[in-house]
Amino acid sequence: MKRLAGKVAVVTASTDGIGFAIAKRLAEDGAAVVISSRKQKNVDNALAELRKLNLNVHGLKCHVSEAQDRKQLFEETISKYGKLNILVSNAATNPAVGGVLECDEKVWDKIFDVNVKSSYLLAKEALPYLRREKGSSIVFVSSIAGYDAFELLGAYSVSKTALIGLTKAAAKDLAPEGIRVNCLAPGIIRTKFSKALYENEAANEAALSKIPMGRLGTSEEMAGVVSFLVSEDAGYITGESIVASGGMSARL
Ligand SMILES: NC(=O)c1ccc[n+]([C@@H]2O[C@H](COP(=O)([O-])OP(=O)(O)OC[C@H]3O[C@@H](n4cnc5c(N)ncnc54)[C@H](O)[C@@H]3O)[C@@H](O)[C@H]2O)c1
Numbered sequence: 001m002k003r004l005a006g007k008v009a010v011v012t013a014s015t016d017g018i019g020f021a022i023a024k025r026l027a028e029d030g031a032a033v034v035i036s037s038r039k040q041k042n043v044d045n046a047l048a049e050l051r052k053l054n055l056n057v058h059g060l061k062c063h064v065s066e067a068q069d070r071k072q073l074f075e076e077t078i079s080k081y082g083k084l085n086i087l088v089s090n091a092a093t094n095p096a097v098g099g100v101l102e103c104d105e106k107v108w109d110k111i112f113d114v115n116v117k118s119s120y121l122l123a124k125e126a127l128p129y130l131r132r133e134k135g136s137s138i139v140f141v142s143s144i145a146g147y148d149a150f151e152l153l154g155a156y157s158v159s160k161t162a163l164i165g166l167t168k169a170a171a172k173d174l175a176p177e178g179i180r181v182n183c184l185a186p187g188i189i190r191t192k193f194s195k196a197l198y199e200n201e202a203a204n205e206a207a208l209s210k211i212p213m214g215r216l217g218t219s220e221e222m223a224g225v226v227s228f229l230v231s232e233d234a235g236y237i238t239g240e241s242i243v244a245s246g247g248m249s250a251r252l
Contacts, residue, residue: 001030002028002029002030003029003030003227003231003232003233004026004029004030004031004086004227004230004231005030005031006030007026007030007031007032007085007086007230008031008032008033008034008077008081008082008083008084008085008086009023009026009031009032009033009034009084009085009086009087009088009230010033010034010036010073010074010077010084010086010087010088010126011023011026011033011034011035011036011088011090012036012037012062012064012073012088012089012090012091012118012122013036013037013064013090013091013092014033014035014036014037014046014088014090015035015036015037015039015042015043015045015046015059016037016042016046016191016192017189017191017192017193017219018090018141018186018189018191018219018222018223019035019037019088019090019091019141020035020046020219021218021219021220021222021223022088022090022219022222022223022226022227023035023046023050023057024050024053024055024223025220025223025224025226025227026086026088026223026226026227026230027050027053027055027056027057028053028055029227029231031056031085031086032056032057032058032080032081033050033055033056033057033058034057034058034059034060034073034076034077034080034081035047035050035057035058035059036059036060036061036062036073037061037062037091038061038062038063039061040060040061043059043060043061044059046059047059058076058077058080058081060072060073060076064089064091064114064118064119064122065113065114065117065118067121070118070121070122070125071125074125074126074129077129078129083129083132083133084126084129084130084133084136085130085133085135085136085137085230086136086137086138086139086230087122087123087126087130087137087138087139088138088139088141088226088230089118089119089122089123089138089139089140089141090141091114091115091118092114092115092141092156092159092160092193093110093111093114093115094111094153094156094193095107095110095111097152097153097196098152098154099151099152099154100149100154100155100157100158101154102154103154103155107155108155111155111156111159112155112159112162115156115159115160115162115163116159116162116163116166119140119163119166120166123138123140123166123170123181126138127174127179130179131177131179134178135178135180135232135235136178136179136180137179137180137181137182137229137230137234137238138170138179138180138181138182139181139182139183139184139226139229139230140163140166140167140181140182140183140184141163141183141184141186142160142161142163142164142167142183142184142185142241143156143157143160143185143186144185144186144187144188144243144245144248144250145157145160146159146160146161146162146163146164146185146241147161147164147185147243147250147251147252148249148250148251149161160185161252163183164183164185164241164252167181167182167183167239167240167241168239171238171239171240172239174238175238175239180229180234180235180237180238181238181239182229182234182237182238182239182240182241182242183240183241183242184222184225184226184229184241184242184244185241185242185243185244185245185250186217186222186244186245187211187216187217187243187244187245187246187248188207188210188211188216188217188245188246188248189216189217189218189219189221189222190216190217190218190219191219194216198216210248211245211246211247211248212246212247212248213246213247214246215246216246217244217245217246221244222244225242225244229242
């Protein structure tokens with residue numbers, strides 16, 4: 001039997017990149033998966049691709065900062081699949097580059113709204129459903145930059161540090177109820193998000209020089225970690241952030 005058979009998962013920002021790979025992997029591992037992103041067209045394309053593989057998926061538009069979109073995300077999950085066992089909060093934004101104290105206040109607010117506040121709200125709003133099921137779990141997607149801020153991603157890095165804290169705090173609160181909360185902290189993964197870090201030779205060389213394994217990570221490798229974290233194989237793991245960075249060092 002597949003290890004996530006009978007489970008229902010919601011993955012945000014899951015029509016591309018790491019989120020798409022997570023949705024695909026959880027579905028391949030037997031879960032019914034609800035995908036979402038800000039644009040209906042992207043949802044439709046991703047659904048078509050996943051359904052071609054005979055995966056059990058549903059999808060809708062969800063801008064994670066919009067209360068009505070989040071409400072609909074969970075209501076549609078319940079009306080389609082009857083329950084929710086797994087939440088993966090993956091959406092993130094980084095509208096500007098620069099050092100943390102150079103960050104414009106509006107940009108700071110946007111980064112914290114999408115990356116941190118929406119993750120907290122998604123978890124809070126998923127809880128009534130997660131509480132109904134045995135062995136439910138939440139995964140937040142942080143970053144290696146949350147451990148050691150990337151100079152040009154100052155505010156973004158701090159938002160990712162906050163997610164490591166959110167993971168620890170929520171895990172403690174929910175442990176007595178048997179709901180696990182963990183975090184994935186990817187290193188540099190080849191997606192649209194990290195394009196600036198590898199699209200030209202100099203940037204690529206600079207990035208690779210920081211990675212002991214000498215290559216960027218793949219979205220599929222990130223998805224494998226998440227699939228483990230939400231499975232019963234990780235049944236005694238909560239409050240942890242798993243760094244998957246090809247050996248880049250991570251210390252808080
Ligand atoms: N690629 C990397 O090197 C890397 C490294 C560390 C962490 N991460 C994290 O991994 C996650 C996925 O990133 P990715 O690399 O796949 O890049 P990505 O750009 O494909 O993923 C980010 C997604 O979030 C979506 N998004 C942004 N604002 C949103 C909103 N308000 N509502 C809903 N969706 C929204 C974007 O449309 C995009 O699809 C992010 O949390 C990112 O911070 C990525």
